[in-house]
Amino acid sequence: MKCKRRITAVAVALLLLCGSAWAQDTIKIGVVGPRTGPAAATGAAFEEGIKLATEYVNSKGGVMGKKLEIVFEDTAGAPDKAASGFERLVTRDKVVMVLGESHSSSALAEIEVANRMKIPFIVVEAWADEITSKNYRYVFRAGPSNSGVVSKTIAKWVVHEKFKRAFIVAENTDWGIGIGKLTENAIAKAGVPSESMITERNSQDHYVELTKIKAFKPDVVLAYIYGVGLHYFVAQAGETGVSSKAVTLDGAGPPSLWPDYWKNVGDYGDLECFVSSMHEKVELTDLAKHYREAYTKAFGKAPTDYKSRSIFDGILIAADAVSRAKATDADKLVDALEKTNLKTTRGMAKFSLEKGGAEYHQWEPPMLVIQWQNKQQVVLYPPEAATGKIKH
Amino acid sequence: MLAISVMNGLVIGVIYALAALGVSLVVGIMNVVNFAHGELYILAGYFSYLFASALGMNFIAAMLIALALVFLLGIVIEVTLIRPTYGNDMYSLILTFILSIVLQNAYLLIFGPYPNKPPLWVKGAADVFGLFLYGNQRLAALIAGVAVIAVVFFIIKKTWFGRIIRATSQDREMAELNGVDTTRLNMLSFGLGCALAAAAGVILTPVFPVTPTAGVPVALTAFVVVVLGGMGSMWGCVVGGLLLGLVENLGAAFISTGYKNVFGFIILILVLLIRPSGLFGRAKV
Amino acid sequence: MTGKKALLISMLILAGMCVLPLGLGIYPQHVLIVSLFYVMMASSWNLLAGYTGQVSFGHAAMAGIGAYASGILAAKAGINPWIGICLGTVLAALIGLGLGALCLKMGGIYLSLTTLAFSQILHIIIVNEYDLTRGTMGLQVPSLMAEYDKLVYYYIMLAAAVLILSILYRMIHSNLGLNFRAVQNDELAAKSLGVRVLQVRVLAFTVASAMAGFAGGLYGHYLLLVTPEIPSLDLQFYVLAMTVIGGMGSFIGPIIGAFALNILAEKIRDYGEYHVLVFGLIALVVARFAPNGLLGLWKKFKPIKPIQAVKQKAFPTP
Numbered sequence: 004m005k006c007k008r009r010i011t012a013v014a015v016a017l018l019l020l021c022g023s024a025w026a027q028d029t030i031k032i033g034v035v036g037p038r039t040g041p042a043a044a045t046g047a048a049f050e051e052g053i054k055l056a057t058e059y060v061n062s063k064g065g066v067m068g069k070k071l072e073i074v075f076e077d078t079a080g081a082p083d084k085a086a087s088g089f090e091r092l093v094t095r096d097k098v099v100m101v102l103g104e105s106h107s108s109s110a111l112a113e114i115e116v117a118n119r120m121k122i123p124f125i126v127v128e129a130w131a132d133e134i135t136s137k138n139y140r141y142v143f144r145a146g147p148s149n150s151g152v153v154s155k156t157i158a159k160w161v162v163h164e165k166f167k168r169a170f171i172v173a174e175n176t177d178w179g180i181g182i183g184k185l186t187e188n189a190i191a192k193a194g195v196p197s198e199s200m201i202t203e204r205n206s207q208d209h210y211v212e213l214t215k216i217k218a219f220k221p222d223v224v225l226a227y228i229y230g231v232g233l234h235y236f237v238a239q240a241g242e243t244g245v246s247s248k249a250v251t252l253d254g255a256g257p258p259s260l261w262p263d264y265w266k267n268v269g270d271y272g273d274l275e276c277f278v279s280s281m282h283e284k285v286e287l288t289d290l291a292k293h294y295r296e297a298y299t300k301a302f303g304k305a306p307t308d309y310k311s312r313s314i315f316d317g318i319l320i321a322a323d324a325v326s327r328a329k330a331t332d333a334d335k336l337v338d339a340l341e342k343t344n345l346k347t348t349r350g351m352a353k354f355s356l357e358k359g360g361a362e363y364h365q366w367e368p369p370m371l372v373i374q375w376q377n378k379q380q381v382v383l384y385p386p387e388a389a390t391g392k393i394k395h
Numbered sequence: 396m397l398a399i400s401v402m403n404g405l406v407i408g409v410i411y412a413l414a415a416l417g418v419s420l421v422v423g424i425m426n427v428v429n430f431a432h433g434e435l436y437i438l439a440g441y442f443s444y445l446f447a448s449a450l451g452m453n454f455i456a457a458m459l460i461a462l463a464l465v466f467l468l469g470i471v472i473e474v475t476l477i478r479p480t481y482g483n484d485m486y487s488l489i490l491t492f493i494l495s496i497v498l499q500n501a502y503l504l505i506f507g508p509y510p511n512k513p514p515l516w517v518k519g520a521a522d523v524f525g526l527f528l529y530g531n532q533r534l535a536a537l538i539a540g541v542a543v544i545a546v547v548f549f550i551i552k553k554t555w556f557g558r559i560i561r562a563t564s565q566d567r568e569m570a571e572l573n574g575v576d577t578t579r580l581n582m583l584s585f586g587l588g589c590a591l592a593a594a595a596g597v598i599l600t601p602v603f604p605v606t607p608t609a610g611v612p613v614a615l616t617a618f619v620v621v622v623l624g625g626m627g628s629m630w631g632c633v634v635g636g637l638l639l640g641l642v643e644n645l646g647a648a649f650i651s652t653g654y655k656n657v658f659g660f661i662i663l664i665l666v667l668l669i670r671p672s673g674l675f676g677r678a679k680v
Numbered sequence: 681m682t683g684k685k686a687l688l689i690s691m692l693i694l695a696g697m698c699v700l701p702l703g704l705g706i707y708p709q710h711v712l713i714v715s716l717f718y719v720m721m722a723s724s725w726n727l728l729a730g731y732t733g734q735v736s737f738g739h740a741a742m743a744g745i746g747a748y749a750s751g752i753l754a755a756k757a758g759i760n761p762w763i764g765i766c767l768g769t770v771l772a773a774l775i776g777l778g779l780g781a782l783c784l785k786m787g788g789i790y791l792s793l794t795t796l797a798f799s800q801i802l803h804i805i806i807v808n809e810y811d812l813t814r815g816t817m818g819l820q821v822p823s824l825m826a827e828y829d830k831l832v833y834y835y836i837m838l839a840a841a842v843l844i845l846s847i848l849y850r851m852i853h854s855n856l857g858l859n860f861r862a863v864q865n866d867e868l869a870a871k872s873l874g875v876r877v878l879q880v881r882v883l884a885f886t887v888a889s890a891m892a893g894f895a896g897g898l899y900g901h902y903l904l905l906v907t908p909e910i911p912s913l914d915l916q917f918y919v920l921a922m923t924v925i926g927g928m929g930s931f932i933g934p935i936i937g938a939f940a941l942n943i944l945a946e947k948i949r950d951y952g953e954y955h956v957l958v959f960g961l962i963a964l965v966v967a968r969f970a971p972n973g974l975l976g977l978w979k980k981f982k983p984i985k986p987i988q989a990v991k992q993k994a995f996p997t998p
Contacts, residue, residue, distance in 0.1 A: 043508040082818035083907040094707035108817035242530035497960035653808035660797040
């Protein structure tokens with residue numbers, strides 16, 4: 004009887020061991036991003052970056068001797084789906100860390116879940132200052148912030164090109180409203196008069212708004228619309244004659260790089276400017292070259308949407324932190340992330356630890372302003388990286 | 396600002412009128428409101444995109460094929476889903492509402508969430524009376540919309556088929572007694588209603604590209620136009636459509652852009668409060 | 681089934697529901713909580729569509745009213761969420777009363793169109809007044825308890841669902857319920873027998889709206905994030921599909937439909953965002969070929985009396 008019981012106990016223990024060994028065969032990291040919704044193309048870009056990053060990390064031996072596995076959860080660009088998706092990654096898929104996101108409003112919902120469930124979360128492409136200025140212990144950002152992009156790139160570019168009157172159009176989201184306000188203040192300080200307007204991000208008809216813009220006679224229009232809404236805006240700016248008098252800047256970037264951009268805007272898309280962190284002639288590290296080659300090999304085309312490379316960097320940072328922490332415990336991961344000093348495609352990643360503002364747990368990679376000239380990307384700003392001059 | 400808003404209002408108003416004519420026809424004859432009207436509008440847009448952009452057909456041929464296919468689909472819907480519900484309008488409401496959600500999600504699966512756009516008929520923009528620049532495609536849509544409405548009016552008012560339709564919508568039993576095959580008439584008019592949605596779709600989608608859910612506001616506005624004009628009234632559709640297009644665009648220009656679509660719904664509620672039979676409806680509830 | 685037997689069975693089910701989440705992880709608990717929200721929504725919508733023949737497309741909007749009223753009061757004015765939920769319920773009831781009175785005279789298609797228009801107006805207002813509602817960005821609202829706990833939320837939702845279901849049960853099995861059915865079955869006959877058709881309809885609309893507002897308020901404070909997805913046509917479709925598939929016009933149908941579809945949605949989600957399409961197709965087939973839902977199908981093969989009995993009694997009662 005005793006013997007039998009012991010055998011059972013051993014068998015159960017073995018089974019449990021096997022079970023847990025199987026369960027921990029891989030290290031799981033979650034990615035959140037919009038695979039559907041108005042910026043679904045960002046989800047596609049994320050998937051490309053995820054594929055390349057997983058291959059890269061696993062070819063270098065994985066993390067803690069195990070393979071890295073990424074679980075992608077669609078947020079549809081909707082904050083409610085983002086929050087529940089984040090929770091699902093943690094409770095159902097049991098990921099040790101989450102990264103990604105490219106909608107600020109979704110990210111702001113997700114950081115609350117991350118903070119509540121004590122799960123490290125690296126925001127990659129959601130720019131609202133509030134994401135880091137809440138100073139949550141578990142929240143990091145390895146990517147642009149609204150105030151960083153405005154003060155280091157957009158406002159300086161407006162001054163650099165000697166624009167005289169600016170019109171700011173911002174979508175009604177945390178990102179749009181936030182970056183619109185910051186831009187208004189920054190260029191007012193530089194002495195450039197401006198007017199601004201809030202628009203609906205899914206709106207298909209901008210004729211009325213463009214008529215108002217035209218009446219202001221700006222020489223630059225700063226458009227903060229993320230998603231296909233930007234395509235309508237650019238096409239109709241051409242039709243109503245606004246873009247023949249003013250340069251338009253896509254203040255997010257990716258919509259101008261999506262495959263259907265030219266299909267939707269036609270000839271009116273030329274001479275449009277946009278923000279980006281990637282250009283073939285401005286590669287900052289050898290890892291960036293590796294990325295370009297690996298991307299071209301895997302997908303048979305050159306990388307365009309810079310957000311695929313941002314998620315690549317994010318995964319590298321996460322994998323590096325897990326490897327150094329040698330644990331999947333949340334607090335140890337946060338400690339490791341705070342000590343990050345890693346070479347990525349956009350330079351050395353390092354999180355600031357200065358509390359109080361949006362700099363906390365923030366790493367701000369450099370951004371470029373690029374213009375479409377005959378369907379070729381020409382870097383305009385910063386001057387040290389410029390490959391050409393602006394055309395009107 | 397005023398001039399361009401009036402122009403926008405006319406273009407959109409004509410499309411609203413066209414979409415509403417389809418709803419009105421079906422309501423008049425069958426007392427059925429087709430909640431999937433907007434999804435058929437979108438389907439026509441997808442078809443004309445598919446044939447013209449992806450298969451490289453001539454855009455007029457692509458539009459005509461799209462129209463014919465949606466007409467056939469309308470007949471299929473009538474036979475399989477609507478016919479068993481006669482006499483129970485609640486049942487057809489539920490069925491067509493479910494159908495609209497099914498179609499939206501089917502589009503999402505097949506065509507993806509991105510907007511798709513059939514090729515422009517004409518490029519560039521024109522100077523209208525020296526007042527403002529206006530997209531040529533929008534002007535073309537206005538002309539095409541007016542032409543299709545004229546054809547519909549001719550069919551209903553002047554032809555033998557039109558006479559049957561008018562007779563049936565006035566008194567169904569009387570028409571049946573006079574030998575009208577109302578089952579077949581239902582089928583044809585439902586198909587025709589869908590084809591009118593499709594006509595609006597092929598005309599407007601080069602201006603406003605199709606996405607899986609872009610049909611919802613169009614259908615809702617068409618319903619508002621039908622109630623505003625009076626259920627079953629053709630002139631009501633035209634006047635109501637233009638009125639709604641103008642109110643929306645003037646409201647957007649001078650009150651608030653964000654509330655553009657609310658103005659129509661407020662009109663709907665006002666009409667229901669003051670004159671439920673609509674502008675041109677017979678005062679009968 | 682006699683009343684006693686039914687009571688015993690529902691007590692047993694309730695006891696089962698009380699111990700059910702204890703052995704489960706956080707994720708299944710979440711699925712159950714959301715299911716209970718849908719039970720409340722589908723059952724109260726069923727009071728309209730299934731019992732009084734009013735197909736409202738504004739039921740999700742009523743949940744949105746409850747969620748936003750309570751959410752805004754709590755987030756902007758610091759009012760206790762429980763008080764906010766009560767106020768939201770009252771607000772939804774008042775709006776339901778107004779809307780009901782506005783369009784019930786026209787009935788039928790007009791009611792459906794007006795409720796649809798109402799839900800669109802509400803949606804547009806929420807999206808545009810982002811200073812107050814935070815629009816599509818979503819309004820963050822406080823939790824119902826100091827220390828966020830799924831299990832406590834489960835019991836709150838369970839208690840709320842039991843409350844709503846028992847009110848509905850009593851209404852349906854009272855004189856009022858007979859009037860409801862009378863109104864649905866034959867308006868003219870009911871009128872001639874002295875049933876005040878309009879009042880009965882408006883009452884049902886008000887009660888159902890209040891219930892949706894209550895459920896929406898609780899749901900918002902569970903999600904901690906109120907977005908325009910609550911008063912959306914998508915959520916309205918879920919509620920409709922759950923009721924139609926479960927069995928419209930039966931008491932148990934929507935309850936079964938809500939659990940079945942919500943759990944199914946979570947399963948399908950593993951393969952991508954196809955669940956809405958799958959629901960739609962199932963709902964279309966069920967609505968077309970089995971208008972009484974799955975419950976009706978089951979009853980067809982295993983006939984049970986009560987519903988027919990109620991129907992027969994409906995007419996003679998004034």
